[in-house]
Amino acid sequence: MKKALFVIAVLIILTPFFTYAAELVGYSEPLENVAAALGVEEGAPLYRGILPDYTVSGLDPYVGALISAAMGSAAVFLLVYGLFRLTRR
Amino acid sequence: MHIPDGFLDLQISALTYLLAALSIGLAVYWLQKHGVNEGRVPLLGVLAAAIFAAQMLNWPIPGGTSAHFVGSGLAAVLLGPLQAVLVLASVIAVQTLVFGDGGLTALGANVFNMAVVGVFAAFTVYRVFERRSRVSGAFLAGWFGAVSAAVACGLEIGSSSIFAYSITATVPVMFGWHALLGVVEGFATSAAVAFILKSSPHLLGVAEVRSG
Numbered sequence: 253m254k255k256a257l258f259v260i261a262v263l264i265i266l267t268p269f270f271t272y273a274a275e276l277v278g279y280s281e282p283l284e285n286v287a288a289a290l291g292v293e294e295g296a297p298l299y300r301g302i303l304p305d306y307t308v309s310g311l312d313p314y315v316g317a318l319i320s321a322a323m324g325s326a327a328v329f330l331l332v333y334g335l336f337r338l339t340r341r
Numbered sequence: 342m343h344i345p346d347g348f349l350d351l352q353i354s355a356l357t358y359l360l361a362a363l364s365i366g367l368a369v370y371w372l373q374k375h376g377v378n379e380g381r382v383p384l385l386g387v388l389a390a391a392i393f394a395a396q397m398l399n400w401p402i403p404g405g406t407s408a409h410f411v412g413s414g415l416a417a418v419l420l421g422p423l424q425a426v427l428v429l430a431s432v433i434a435v436q437t438l439v440f441g442d443g444g445l446t447a448l449g450a451n452v453f454n455m456a457v458v459g460v461f462a463a464f465t466v467y468r469v470f471e472r473r474s475r476v477s478g479a480f481l482a483g484w485f486g487a488v489s490a491a492v493a494c495g496l497e498i499g500s501s502s503i504f505a506y507s508i509t510a511t512v513p514v515m516f517g518w519h520a521l522l523g524v525v526e527g528f529a530t531s532a533a534v535a536f537i538l539k540s541s542p543h544l545l546g547v548a549e550v551r552s553g
Contacts, residue, residue, distance in 0.1 A: 263394035295347030301441025325390040333386035339372040
């Protein structure tokens with residue numbers, strides 16, 4: 253368990269660096285590239301989320317990515333923990 | 342691979358929501374019937390959090406795209422298909438509801454593609470190849486998990502009346518992109534399985550017995 257938590261911590265800490273690296277190559281999602289290749293434009297989303305695109309309003313995008321990674325990991329842990337508690341023996 | 346709003350028509354959106362809900366319902370029913378070892382519950386949460394964190398890392402590929410970990414293969418190999426469905430569905434739900442990654446109207450499709458199609462394809466391939474080599478099987482599971490989810494995505498957007506292109510265009514393009522990007526997924530999955538086999542091999546065996 254400690255090793256797994258350590259791996260998660262490392263992944264979270266690496267998030268801003270990967271955000272920066274992705275920007276260097278003009279990152280876009282593969283599906284966005286497919287849509288662009290076919291000449292389809294993505295419409296406005298119906299819902300943008302609490303932390304849209306893994307950013308925090310008013311904060312540097314790299315700090316936002318770091319906070320998003322930490323908060324998202326915690327949210328996923330709690331959701332899965334709660335879900336599987338319902339099915340435990 | 343997260344489909345945004347505006348790509349799926351009402352029928353495809355409703356159908357995929359139904360398929361995703363049925364899959365999750367069956368997984369919950371099966372797991373409630375057979376039970377999940379209480380001691381493993383925190384580990385499942387940690388694995389889900391790790392998959393989420395790994396998906397945050399967009400590996401830049403010169404030319405303007407990126408490959409990020411999907412996790413269908415890793416979850417299927419470590420947990421078996423039923424637990425993996427719930428773990429991946431939870432990750433995708435958080436990505437959509439908290440971060441707006443993927444459209445609300447496409448949440449059912451995204452869950453169905455990555456948490457159901459990708460997981461079961463990966464698990465099937467892994468079971469075929471694991472006797473020869475678990476690490477090689479994990480590579481193939483990662484590749485098939487990502488590619489099958491992408492093909493399902495191509496089928497859905499190509500079948501949608503509001504998307505300008507049919508499946509004869511969308512499926513080959515989605516397959517082509519993800520056949521290449523799936524190699525990264527395969528390497529990441531096999532590396533993770535190799536690490537677990539070396540450091541905590543009991544995790545792999547227990548997961549397969551419990552959920553198989």
